[in-house]
Amino acid sequence: MAIDWGSSNVRVALLDAQGGLIDRRASAAGVFTVQEGRFAAALLPLCADWINQYAVPLLACGMIGSRQGIVEVPYVACPASAGDLARQLGMAELPTVEGFATEQVQQLHIVPGLNTGSQETGWDVLRGEETQLFGAMAAADDAARLFVLPGTHSKWMSRSESGHIASFQTYMTGELFELLSRQSSLARVMAPAQWSPEVFQQGVAEARAGALENLLFRVRTAGLMGRFQAHELPDYLSGLLIGAEIKAGLQQFAPPDPTIPIPLLGSAQLTQRYAIAFAQFGQAVVEMPGDAVFTGLLAIAQAAGLLNPATAAN
Template sequence: MTPPPVTADWIATDWGTSHLRVWAMSGRSHVAQAQSDQGMARLAPGGFEAALLALVAPWLGVGTTRVVACGMVGARQGWVEAPYSAVPCAPLPKPPVRADATDPRLAVWVVPGLKQAAPADVMRGEETQIAGFLALNTGFDGVLCLPGTHTKWAQVSAGEVVSFQSFMTGELFATLAAHSVLRHSVSPDGWDDDAFADALDDALSRPERLAARLFTLRADALLNAADGRAARARLSGLLIGAELAAARPYWLGQPVAVIGEGAIAAPYVTALSRQGTAPVQADAGAMTRAGLIAAYRQIAP
């Protein structure tokens, strides 16, 4: 049986570097969703509207439908540059910025990111997840960890992002696993919990040895035919351990929540739990939608 057609009251959009995710919204609830690989990195200037319409056209009704988007769509190379707001500030301190659309059925708004002067840092998209988490967890004071290609650690107090720091851990993992000498030793999938834990503890206790420990993954494969799945887990453990060592001022003795999809967030939850922290895990998609709902309320009549 063919499901009835969906008409969106408004459309929530998470537009990153590599992916585009959209939700047809009815008030605060999503009634349909879709995604594509048409992230910012794949689009030329002028291509954003067509990429959006390819997903949401079936949801558009008579008149104009508001679209609220977060992520790299607001970067300098995106649909419209949405200027950063400087921390300390609320995660959504300013209303979204209007983007030009030629199709009269669309009114597109883009959420601005956050910036930090010293040490220099920026985020786009994560501020919306933070806003969503705070909307659903009022009164939270502590630290949010947002794993991803560039993992963010954000200190949150009194409804504001006080400071944050980015780590290129996800990108380093992908680069080392696929484009370095370690590609001959690291399996493209699989896992070993014990190998992850051992490497994590090693890197946390002696992060200055990271570069040397990385090469042991290759040497162990050559000399001892070490398992590629264990090597993958060790690589993750070494990189996350070094990250946690550097981020210790953020998470040590603080309430911590990890915002991320299961497979991405799980190693961080495990790593923090081994340090005596009891992190809360929150689904990234749900936090993004909650944040976009908050942003939509800034422009809704």
């Protein structure tokens, strides 16, 4: 059983040993919404019947392995392979919960997050995206070396020839958009967005040409001076922020051949925006199918030996 347990949601999938999807369920019982450490009570309503029926091993990834989760699993340092993660799985016990009786205390295996950097130069960290990436690697072209996961905290991740995650960078693009469009002085001049690709592309073009530090205030002045209409300003801000992320990311990771597509993993709406913006930088991209995280959990479970007959018989 594959569990993607993030900050705000938990998604579970029942897979056969070949990775075939038998069933899937989800709830809003994310790590940050669970009260007083009652993680078993949050998870078992989703899947106690599967546990009783199939006696499957449970493998989870995401914020469930963070300090706010069920147990803090130490980060693994980059470069890291799926085997490296499999060798350093965390472990927690899920107590039985009244009303969702399982036959015994369940062991929850937890994929560690990754870190990169050092005490001197600064760290970057992630939890959950490593598993998505190992799933996406299986589906992506072998030539792909750079992967982008747009989101609240966008991740740019590079893969080595040997299939290790070599390094990664976090960009707070989605969170900055939320903060600036809802709670800043820019919010005062904005109206709810009506998707305007042209305005979004104008923002990307300006971010490409300038520095974000002095571009953000343009959202306010564009409203004051009637350059854009109030309902266009969210897309202008979005274009500035995503354009700045892509500019910085391409400088940082310097993909050698812009015709080799960068796989994008994220919600359809967001990857669509990133695809438009990447095109302005002359960089090819390919939108990956969803559910890479379950494929990744399966790959790590296989590497950890969780799917061999002896384990499955337990």
